[in-house]
Amino acid sequence: MNPPRLTDTTLRDGSHAMKHRFTSEQVRAIVTALDEAGVPVIEVSHGDGLGGSSIQYGFSLEPELDLIAEATRTARRARIAVLLLPGIGTKDLLERAAELGVRVARIATQCTEADISEQHFGIAKKLGLEAVGFLMMAHIRPPEVLVEQAKLMESYGADCVYIVDSAGAMLPPDVKARVSALKEALSIQVGFHAHNNLGAAIGNTLAALEAGADQVDGSLRGLGAGAGNAATEVLAAGLDKLGLNPGLDVFRLMDAAEYVVAPLMPYQPVPDRDSLTIGYAGVYSTFLLHAKHVASRFGLDARDILVELGRRQAVAGQEDWIVDVAVDLVEQEAGQRHAS
Ligand SMILES: CC[C@H](O)CC(=O)C(=O)O
Numbered sequence: 196m197n198p199p200r201l202t203d204t205t206l207r208d209g210s211h212a213m214k215h216r217f218t219s220e221q222v223r224a225i226v227t228a229l230d231e232a233g234v235p236v237i238e239v240s241h242g243d244g245l246g247g248s249s250i251q252y253g254f255s256l257e258p259e260l261d262l263i264a265e266a267t268r269t270a271r272r273a274r275i276a277v278l279l280l281p282g283i284g285t286k287d288l289l290e291r292a293a294e295l296g297v298r299v300a301r302i303a304t305q306c307t308e309a310d311i312s313e314q315h316f317g318i319a320k321k322l323g324l325e326a327v328g329f330l331m332m333a334h335i336r337p338p339e340v341l342v343e344q345a346k347l348m349e350s351y352g353a354d355c356v357y358i359v360d361s362a363g364a365m366l367p368p369d370v371k372a373r374v375s376a377l378k379e380a381l382s383i384q385v386g387f388h389a390h391n392n393l394g395a396a397i398g399n400t401l402a403a404l405e406a407g408a409d410q411v412d413g414s415l416r417g418l419g420a421g422a423g424n425a426a427t428e429v430l431a432a433g434l435d436k437l438g439l440n441p442g443l444d445v446f447r448l449m450d451a452a453e454y455v456v457a458p459l460m461p462y463q464p465v466p467d468r469d470s471l472t473i474g475y476a477g478v479y480s481t482f483l484l485h486a487k488h489v490a491s492r493f494g495l496d497a498r499d500i501l502v503e504l505g506r507r508q509a510v511a512g513q514e515d516w517i518v519d520v521a522v523d524l525v526e527q528e529a530g531q532r533h534a535s
């Protein structure tokens with residue numbers, strides 16, 4: 196195992212948990228703390244990436260380019276990264292981020308849709324940015340499919356491709372299989388981004404390192420969507436104990452989590468009933484509210500709907516399946532009653 200490069204995503208994945216209400220002052224405090232603790236890459240964007248501020252995904256309290264500018268002004272050593280989802284973020288926004296001093300573009304697609312990212316990798320490379328690919332919801336496809344998708348990103352110019360456990364649905368064997376398949380097939384770096392819905396974010400990240408991952412993500416106190424991410428300070432402590440500390444100041448990160456981030460968090464992300472259901476079912480967290488509404492209309496348990504959606508491998512954008520599943524479950528129940 197080698198010491199990994201750590202990207203902290205408190206100011207991007209954490210934006211989901213903050214309902215996109217980070218302020219410049221908070222960005223300054225968090226970037227200062229991470230930078231002083233030796234974190235080499237700090238991601239700053241709306242939770243849904245550049246251009247995410249909208250009625251659909253939730254408006255940012257302050258314009259995200261102002262937050263990004265604050266981050267690049269503040270960081271002394273760390274490189275600032277942004278996330279971009281093709282279809283949400285635009286070329287113009289990426290150019291403006293680069294002008295503001297952003298050095299890393301992380302380009303995210305569903306794990307079966309890497310082909311929509313070619314243009315975006317091209318733009319990022321043209322702007323002189325490091326380009327990192329993010330294969331989201333990677334639990335829904337086997338390693339060989341992810342290899343094909345990662346190879347597409349590599350051919351578009353990616354410097355690294357991440358396996359992204361968006362729903363926190365993986366366990367260590369799932370992570371190892373996927374990361375080692377990419378390591379074997381690619382000539383570029385491989386990364387892993389965890390969510391904690393099954394309580395396995397730290398264990399999964401360590402499993403990714405065992406499988407050869409070069410880059411991993413964390414966020415202070417695990418601040419992130421759903422059950423949150425692997426906590427940066429916990430990861431740093433674990434890496435240090437394994438002799439894999441890439442230069443992180445563990446005590447400073449503990450202090451940053453405790454005194455800078457915890458006081459501004461609206462809640463501590465944990466695998467509660469809802470987020471555990473998401474990880475257990477392996478579905479996108481945005482399905483939860485819709486499933487709850489449909490469940491109450493049909494007299495069902497939302498968990499049964501979500502588990503069935505996971506079995507059918509529904510991905511974001513297929514929310515219309517929720518009603519189909521509910522109808523099928525009601526019919527199944529009626530059939531069983533009739534038979535008994
Ligand atoms: C909507 C983008 C998403 O939050 C990216 C990510 O961090 C994930 O899929 O886990």
Ligand SMILES: [Mn+2]
Nearest residue numbers: 208361388420
């Ligand atoms: Mn995430």
